[in-house]
Amino acid sequence: MTTSGVMNGPARAGVIAVVLGCAPADASDDDGADDDLPSPYLDDDGGSEGATPALGPEQVAVVATDGLRGFAALQPAQVIAAYEALAVVEDGCPEELDEYAEGGTTVQIWYSDGCTTSAGVSFAGGARLERYTLTEEGFESSGAVLNSEGASFSLATADGRSLHLDGAFSYDRGVGAGSSDATVQIFGHAIADAQTAAGSPLLDGSVSAQGYMYSYADPDVKVMGGEGAWSGAGLGDARAFSFAGFGVYSIGCAAEPSGTVSARDAEGFWHDIVFDGITVENEEPVFDTALCDGCGSYIAAGEPGGQACVAASELATLLDWETSPW
Numbered sequence: 001m002t003t004s005g006v007m008n009g010p011a012r013a014g015v016i017a018v019v020l021g022c023a024p025a026d027a028s029d030d031d032g033a034d035d036d037l038p039s040p041y042l043d044d045d046g047g048s049e050g051a052t053p054a055l056g057p058e059q060v061a062v063v064a065t066d067g068l069r070g071f072a073a074l075q076p077a078q079v080i081a082a083y084e085a086l087a088v089v090e091d092g093c094p095e096e097l098d099e100y101a102e103g104g105t106t107v108q109i110w111y112s113d114g115c116t117t118s119a120g121v122s123f124a125g126g127a128r129l130e131r132y133t134l135t136e137e138g139f140e141s142s143g144a145v146l147n148s149e150g151a152s153f154s155l156a157t158a159d160g161r162s163l164h165l166d167g168a169f170s171y172d173r174g175v176g177a178g179s180s181d182a183t184v185q186i187f188g189h190a191i192a193d194a195q196t197a198a199g200s201p202l203l204d205g206s207v208s209a210q211g212y213m214y215s216y217a218d219p220d221v222k223v224m225g226g227e228g229a230w231s232g233a234g235l236g237d238a239r240a241f242s243f244a245g246f247g248v249y250s251i252g253c254a255a256e257p258s259g260t261v262s263a264r265d266a267e268g269f270w271h272d273i274v275f276d277g278i279t280v281e282n283e284e285p286v287f288d289t290a291l292c293d294g295c296g297s298y299i300a301a302g303e304p305g306g307q308a309c310v311a312a313s314e315l316a317t318l319l320d321w322e323t324s325p326w
Contacts, residue, residue, distance in 0.1 A: 054265035057273075057298045057308035059237055063263040064273055065314040067241030068248075070234045072224065072318060072325055074209055076169040078200040079190050080146045083129065086121065086155045086163055086196070094123045105132040111149070120158025127153045127165070139179075143172035148188065165190040169202075173324055179218040182324035186210060186228070207232035211243075215324050222250040222319045225258070240264040245280075248318050252287035253277045255294040255312045269301040273308045 055063070087108075089097055094112035101107070111126040126149040133142040147168035156162040167188015174181045186209050190202055197203035211228015225247035231240035245259030258278035263271050277292035278285050294315075298308040318325075 051267040051269070053269040053271065053300045054267045055237060055263060055269075055271050055300075057271075057300075057305060060263045060271045060273060060298070061308045061310050062314075063236055063238045063241060064261040064308075064310055065317075067230070067235060067238070067261065067263065068243060068246065068257075068318055070207075070241070071209060071211065071226075071228055071230055071243070072213055074184070074186060074202055074207065074230075075200065075326065076146075076171045076184050076186055076202070077144070077326070079165070079169045079202050080129070080144050080171075082163055082190075082192055082196050082200070082203060083127070083146055083155070083165070086157060086161055087123075087127070087129075088117065088119060088121050089123075090117045090119070093117045093121075104134050105130060109149070122156040123153070125149075125151055125153030137176075139174055139176035141172055141174035143170065143183075145170040161193050161196050163190065163192045163196060163203075171326055173326065175323060179216070180323040181214065181216045182326050183212060183214045184326050185212040187212075201232065201234075207234070213325075215321070215326070217323060220251065222321075224248050224318050224325065227259075231264075235263070237265070238263040239266055247278060247280075247285060248315055249278070249285060249287075250319050252285065253289070253292035254316065255292050256296065256310060257315065258285065260296075271301075272299040273297070273310075274299065 089110065093115035094110035095115060096111040098109045099107065107128070107130045109128045110123065112123040114122070114124045116122045127146065128149050129144065129146050131144045133140065145168065146165070148166045152164065152166035154162070154164045165188060168185065169188060169190070170185045172183045186202065189208065191197075191205050192203040194204070197205075201207035202209065207230055209228065209230035211226060211230070213224065213226035213228070216223040227244050227246065229240065229242035235241055240263070242262045243259060246261065247258040248254075256275050256277045258275060258280070260272055260274045265271065273296040275296035277288055279288070280286065293309070294312055295307045295309040298305045
């Protein structure tokens with residue numbers, strides 16, 4: 001038996017766009033991607049010569065839920081807040097500065113070859129910060145986008161605070177009559193001093209991540225999904241994790257997500273779980289109750305290896321929020 005159609009309301013169009021895996025509109029080809037971030041689509045050597053896969057299906061199933069929770073815990077808002085705390089401008093520094101407001105949107109754009117304000121704040125590079133609060137048909141959304149204008153920027157203060165960033169970070173939260181949605185996007189890298197980075201894996205260097213996630217909620221359903229990859233602390237025996245076509249739903253097929261999750265082991269081999277209980281047709285999720293068993297095809301180093309199954313209770317923690325996880 002298959003069923004479909006779970007989302008309604010003003011947020012639906014935006015959620016559907018990311019359900020289909022579309023790249024965010026403000027992500028460019030030059031997105032500050034880290035060539036060192038392991039990716040199942042970039043590796044062609046299949047792992048270390050003579051080595052064998054170092055993970056099994058049970059371990060990969062645990063990494064799957066840990067990896068999804070780990071990415072969902074990343075907070076681009078912390079990166080943007082760190083920028084705003086340090087980027088105190090003055091006339092003449094940065095050398096090129098444009099600030100304006102229009103409707104519910106404020107924008108700051110600057111470029112500098114290297115300057116220092118009278119308060120001891122040093123600027124180099126270029127940045128664009130946009131903050132907005134918009135209302136349309138009773139649905140209010142607010143968020144921010146910070147990017148390095150195709151290159152990178154550095155900020156430093158006289159008391160030792162610092163931030164270096166390349167790429168783009170953003171978040172959006174929306175609330176309307178009976179529904180809410182949110183998105184986070186990480187298409188860059190940032191590093192800050194210990195004080196500025198406190199509590200943020202995106203700033204302290206412990207995590208490297210690229211991708212996006214979204215959420216949607218109304219009285220009938222909660223949804224979380226997205227695509228991305230990350231490596232760093234929190235993955236147990238895995239060295240990197242990626243997810244594509246991912247979606248988890250509170251109804252229809254709550255026992256398993258859609259899409260494919262992948263973990264890279266210490267030998268460099270990739271392990272995939274390809275779930276089959278949820279597909280997307282005509283921009284709607286379709287649930288197959290006969291296949292919704294929490295299990296997917298397990299593939300180790302390109303070779304089929306039976307099935308791997310995630311725990312429904314662990315998967316449910318991804319939807320343990322009210323209006324949004326961010």
